Amino acid sequence: xxxxxxxxxxxxxxxxxxxxxxxxxxxxxxxxxxxxxxxxxxxxxxxxxxxxxxxxxxxxxxxxxxxxxxxxxxxxxxxxxxxxxxxxxxxxxxxxxxxxxxxxxxxxxxxxxxxxxxxxxxxxxxxxxxxxxxxxxxxxxxxxxxxxxxxxxxxxxxxxxxxxxxxxxxxxxxxxxxxxxxxxxxxxxxxxxxxxxxxxxxxxxxxxxxxxxxxxxxxxxxxxxxxxxxxxxxxxxxxxxxxxxxxxxxxxxxxxxxxxxxxxx
Amino acid sequence: xxxxxxxxxxxxxxxxxxxxxxxxxxxxxxxxxxxxxxxxxxxxxxxxxxxxxxxxxxxxxxxxxxxxxxxxxxxxxxxxxxxxxxxxxxxxxxxxxxxxxxxxxxxxxxxxxxxxxxxxxxxxxxxxxxxxxxxxxxxxxxxxxxxxxxxxxxxxxxxxxxxxxxxxxxxxxxxxxxxxxxxxxxxxxxxxxxxxxxxxxxxxx
Amino acid sequence: xxxxxxxxxxxxxxxxxxxxxxxxxxxxxxxxxxxxxxxxxxxxxxxxxxxxxxxxxxxxxxxxxxxxxxxxxxxxxxxxxxxxxxxxxxxxxxxxxxxxxxxxxxxxxxxxxxxxxxxxxxxxxxxxxxxxxxxxxxxxxxxxxxxxxxxxxxxxxxxxxxxxxxxxxxxxxxxxxxxxxxxxxxxxxxxxxxxxxxxxxxxxxxxxxxxxxxxxxxxxxxxxxxxxxxxxxxxxxxxxxxxxxxxxxxxxxxxxxxxxxxxxxxxxxxxxxxxxxxxxxxxxxxxxxxxxxxxxxxxxxxxxxxxxxxxxxxxxxxxxxxxxxxxxxxxx
Numbered sequence: 001x002x003x004x005x006x007x008x009x010x011x012x013x014x015x016x017x018x019x020x021x022x023x024x025x026x027x028x029x030x031x032x033x034x035x036x037x038x039x040x041x042x043x044x045x046x047x048x049x050x051x052x053x054x055x056x057x058x059x060x061x062x063x064x065x066x067x068x069x070x071x072x073x074x075x076x077x078x079x080x081x082x083x084x085x086x087x088x089x090x091x092x093x094x095x096x097x098x099x100x101x102x103x104x105x106x107x108x109x110x111x112x113x114x115x116x117x118x119x120x121x122x123x124x125x126x127x128x129x130x131x132x133x134x135x136x137x138x139x140x141x142x143x144x145x146x147x148x149x150x151x152x153x154x155x156x157x158x159x160x161x162x163x164x165x166x167x168x169x170x171x172x173x174x175x176x177x178x179x180x181x182x183x184x185x186x187x188x189x190x191x192x193x194x195x196x197x198x199x200x201x202x203x204x205x206x207x208x209x210x211x212x213x214x215x216x217x218x219x220x221x222x223x224x225x226x227x228x229x230x231x232x233x234x235x236x237x238x239x240x241x242x243x244x245x246x247x248x249x250x251x252x253x254x255x256x257x258x259x260x261x262x263x264x265x
Numbered sequence: 266x267x268x269x270x271x272x273x274x275x276x277x278x279x280x281x282x283x284x285x286x287x288x289x290x291x292x293x294x295x296x297x298x299x300x301x302x303x304x305x306x307x308x309x310x311x312x313x314x315x316x317x318x319x320x321x322x323x324x325x326x327x328x329x330x331x332x333x334x335x336x337x338x339x340x341x342x343x344x345x346x347x348x349x350x351x352x353x354x355x356x357x358x359x360x361x362x363x364x365x366x367x368x369x370x371x372x373x374x375x376x377x378x379x380x381x382x383x384x385x386x387x388x389x390x391x392x393x394x395x396x397x398x399x400x401x402x403x404x405x406x407x408x409x410x411x412x413x414x415x416x417x418x419x420x421x422x423x424x425x426x427x428x429x430x431x432x433x434x435x436x437x438x439x440x441x442x443x444x445x446x447x448x449x450x451x452x453x454x455x456x457x458x459x460x461x462x463x464x465x466x467x468x469x470x
Numbered sequence: 471x472x473x474x475x476x477x478x479x480x481x482x483x484x485x486x487x488x489x490x491x492x493x494x495x496x497x498x499x500x501x502x503x504x505x506x507x508x509x510x511x512x513x514x515x516x517x518x519x520x521x522x523x524x525x526x527x528x529x530x531x532x533x534x535x536x537x538x539x540x541x542x543x544x545x546x547x548x549x550x551x552x553x554x555x556x557x558x559x560x561x562x563x564x565x566x567x568x569x570x571x572x573x574x575x576x577x578x579x580x581x582x583x584x585x586x587x588x589x590x591x592x593x594x595x596x597x598x599x600x601x602x603x604x605x606x607x608x609x610x611x612x613x614x615x616x617x618x619x620x621x622x623x624x625x626x627x628x629x630x631x632x633x634x635x636x637x638x639x640x641x642x643x644x645x646x647x648x649x650x651x652x653x654x655x656x657x658x659x660x661x662x663x664x665x666x667x668x669x670x671x672x673x674x675x676x677x678x679x680x681x682x683x684x685x686x687x688x689x690x691x692x693x694x695x696x697x698x699x700x701x702x703x704x705x706x707x708x709x710x711x712x713x714x715x716x717x718x719x720x721x722x723x724x725x726x727x728x729x730x731x732x733x734x735x736x737x738x739x740x741x742x743x744x745x746x747x748x749x750x751x752x753x754x755x756x757x758x759x760x761x762x763x764x765x766x767x768x769x770x771x772x773x774x775x776x777x778x779x780x781x782x783x784x785x786x787x788x789x790x791x792x793x794x795x796x797x798x799x800x801x802x
Contacts, residue, residue: 233320291612333691
């Protein structure tokens, strides 16, 4: 499988988490704002968030969930604030948001776990906390996960060099990936993969030797999307994938969104 | 005693008194200025092994080769509260070496085997990858070559290991020979209390 | 839409396109910012299991009271040297003192700090208002000079580690011709001047010449660059045949001590004796410190060889009345 580098979208400032909606618009969490780029990469609109933003996700109905420090803010597609979920204990640093069937999942990297809420904001259970270490192994300060169509949560556990599969109620179902400093099928360095996205495959982003790769759901490496294009000092590169198979990766040093397209199967 | 002798004696007494007065005065002036000791320390924001932004560069070992003391007074120091306690530490293991059956790299990075690794906290009996590990650098073995410092540096690690001058080993030369050789001008003189603070690496941008 | 608006919007679209293309290039030119920093290292409550994060050791330099002990030892050694040479007049015990000084100031303290080097620190402290010199260094500089003002170069005899190491290798010293000795002696003033000039430069350009070219520090530290060890060895080999060449011809602090020693009242003296001017003392002195049968204070390195060679020393040392203590009548 081959990928082609299509373009670099200038992030117009700080870039933390990104998400792609159904129409191919790219939502990016900036320093304390949300920026929306159209499919061609032009900045369409931006609106401020009330606290430093870490992540952004778009729900099926177009509402935008923004993970911040101590809260999640919910905006409509135009940027009007609809709701705020504030919880200083459960939402200390929300670095990833996802949806699993009818629940909202928020990754709290300060507590190294994923919280599951219902659509109204009521806390249901934790994911990833039920192990002897009391959480995921996150030395880089960012919890990232993706959810597949059935609602299984794929969490990047960088300290263990794995992507773990959890049921929404918190049961560990399995994992893929292993450490390997030489084989590109493995995850290198101390803590990789840092970010993960789920589409038709498992897409991972790594640091220190920055690269984006994709695996099938059994753990076999399908392709290395890119390595040399990124600045070697990148860390916590948010990755997103849209319905057309395009992959979006944030270069956290050059502050741009790299867009890749699949050219062969 | 002849006249010549007494005059010479008088002259030398006066001269002696004057020189003594000058010495005493000079000493008094210097004592008033005296301000406590300065010592040499490595600036982690300049040292190329710990400076952010330098990736893919070979570790600099001038601290090892230039120090006048037999085993360099500069050693790698792990600031424990900043260490990630990772299972696969890139400063402990040589992460480019082949992976063994435990899933770990087979070789260690330190050429003098100065880093000790042990599991800490609640140990998961089933999964050694699911553990925190403590890394302690044995200062009697470390020679300050900087390899572990370069590997620990962000983004690969968390940057908790830096090169520091150790004052039980440093003879505190007037002109540190490492400071003369360092291409980054990373050695500087600081008062003792400042030099023993934890290392700070400046973040650019 | 009017033609103005149409042109305007077309231009705007063109500008946007250029910006979009140029934007891809401009991202490369930005500064290298780093990720929003967060405290990510696990702390001891996260690690659990009763783990306590160990404290990082920060060893301190040598205790202050030990540095004071060094200065006191320096003073005491000079006192012993004076007593041994002037009162006891014993070369044997002086050699013992030299060995002890070599062991303590040389091999144990590794030759640092020494009064010779301290003159650079004093010079820098006078020239640079921001340079702070510790009191012990000032004391190390001043003490031997103050002693020299009264007793001559007591520091050089048996206290200075560099002197002691050379003192112990003197084998068959030749008498260097007077004029050559005087000419070579000027070298130490040139070295002194050069050391001062290089020390008063601004901080980064400052050069500590005396420390850098100390020939014997490599032996004291038991390690050093090959060429400095070789030079040190050469000095020692030369020192077997020319008494204490570094002390007489190169030591810049010795230059200062020589000036102070001229004004000293007491010191090594050769008593004039009309009956027996045998000259054995002059032949025994390897340092050219006896001219015309009189001691020359500024060259005398307090080695007590003259006393041990004198056949009359037993009588003269303990005699009281009738002894005339005169200073050398030679050129001062």
